[in-house]
Amino acid sequence: MIIYRAVQTALLAGFFLKSGECLASNGSTALIGDEDMQTPFPEWLKEFTNITQWPGLDPPYIPLDYIDLTKVPEFERYQSGRCPNISREQCSFDCYNCVDVDDVTSCFKLSQTFDDGPTPATETLLENLRHRTTFFVLGINTVSFPHIYESVVERGHLVGTHTWSHAFLPSLSNEEIVAQIEWSIWAMNATGKHFPKYFRPPYGAIDNRVRAIVKQFGLTVVLWDHDTFDWKLITNDKLRTEEQIFKDIETWKSQRKGLILEHDGARRTVDLAIKINKLVGNDQLTVAECIGDTDYIERYD
Numbered sequence: 001m002i003i004y005r006a007v008q009t010a011l012l013a014g015f016f017l018k019s020g021e022c023l024a025s026n027g028s029t030a031l032i033g034d035e036d037m038q039t040p041f042p043e044w045l046k047e048f049t050n051i052t053q054w055p056g057l058d059p060p061y062i063p064l065d066y067i068d069l070t071k072v073p074e075f076e077r078y079q080s081g082r083c084p085n086i087s088r089e090q091c092s093f094d095c096y097n098c099v100d101v102d103d104v105t106s107c108f109k110l111s112q113t114f115d116d117g118p119t120p121a122t123e124t125l126l127e128n129l130r131h132r133t134t135f136f137v138l139g140i141n142t143v144s145f146p147h148i149y150e151s152v153v154e155r156g157h158l159v160g161t162h163t164w165s166h167a168f169l170p171s172l173s174n175e176e177i178v179a180q181i182e183w184s185i186w187a188m189n190a191t192g193k194h195f196p197k198y199f200r201p202p203y204g205a206i207d208n209r210v211r212a213i214v215k216q217f218g219l220t221v222v223l224w225d226h227d228t229f230d231w232k233l234i235t236n237d238k239l240r241t242e243e244q245i246f247k248d249i250e251t252w253k254s255q256r257k258g259l260i261l262e263h264d265g266a267r268r269t270v271d272l273a274i275k276i277n278k279l280v281g282n283d284q285l286t287v288a289e290c291i292g293d294t295d296y297i298e299r300y301d
């Protein structure tokens, strides 16, 4: 029996965003599972962090020799939805839909993608998928639900990082951004023995300062061009209906291409995802297949 408590994050923030993504059950995103079932804290990580257990929502910054923060451009930090003071050169996706040439935003075949897992709801999705897909996971959920993460990988799906605890990265210091990325990568390596290649920013919140840091990790930024706003189904005021979402899916199907943003953080959005899957069909690709690139930067077994 998995006992888990939902951790409230700065989350209803999604309401401020036009291309906002958000999440889970009642406005929570990161889940902390039963500690006894966690991914064990690995010896190799103890050695160079001097830390002996997985951190909470604010992971500590550990300097890395391949990350040079002096090369990161200086741009103003901003909170969710505080866009007016943001310069255009900052290239914020959440503020201005600005994308960098290296960002992946679409796919030549219409394909679903899933953020915020792994959670117990992910298992239901796995049982219903008949093709490979892409999951952007939270580190804190990865170490809390390692067996669900392993099922995702065993079934051949692609896994990318979505930070450690769903932080709004542009509001953080460079060091805090590094911490969010490095701990998510260590969680994935400790659980799945691989170093991810793809990164999706929570809330789509990314500017050129955040990009400069994630690129130093070798990560490719993945955004989307079709947002289901599925999380609005589970807000109290039910800002969106399934019918509205299915109508959008029909439009996207007629265009035949694109990356669809969905969430496997809650049972409600997973049930919707299964219905969307029936509409879109099984001729879908992973993000790596969309751009003809490798699944991971490194595999360790």
Ligand SMILES: *[C@@H]1O[C@H](CO)[C@@H](O)[C@H](O)[C@H]1NC(C)=O
Pocket (backbone or CB within 6 Å): 005, 006, 025, 026, 028
């Ligand atoms: C949100 O869900 C968690 C876990 O199911 C529950 O403990 C908590 O009371 C809920 N909070 C609200 C405000 O409904």
Ligand SMILES: *[C@@H]1O[C@H](CO)[C@@H](O)[C@H](O)[C@H]1NC(C)=O
Pocket (backbone or CB within 6 Å): 048, 049, 050, 062, 063
């Ligand atoms: C870990 O501890 C060792 C020995 O005290 C020290 O040399 C090293 O700098 C520490 N590493 C970190 C990341 O704090």
Ligand SMILES: *[C@@H]1O[C@H](CO)[C@@H](O)[C@H](O)[C@H]1NC(C)=O
Pocket (backbone or CB within 6 Å): 084, 085
């Ligand atoms: C942001 O913009 C507002 C209005 O343009 C201005 O009053 C405020 O001082 C600015 N804040 C910062 C931090 O630049």
Ligand SMILES: *[C@@H]1O[C@H](CO)[C@@H](O)[C@H](O)[C@H]1NC(C)=O
Pocket (backbone or CB within 6 Å): 044, 185, 186, 189, 190, 193, 195, 300
């Ligand atoms: C990944 O895990 C392996 C052990 O499985 C370890 O040797 C390696 O240093 C880790 N790499 C990173 C980047 O964490």
Ligand SMILES: [Zn+2]
Pocket (backbone or CB within 6 Å): 021, 022, 023, 115, 116, 162, 166, 202, 203
């Ligand atoms: Zn998310």
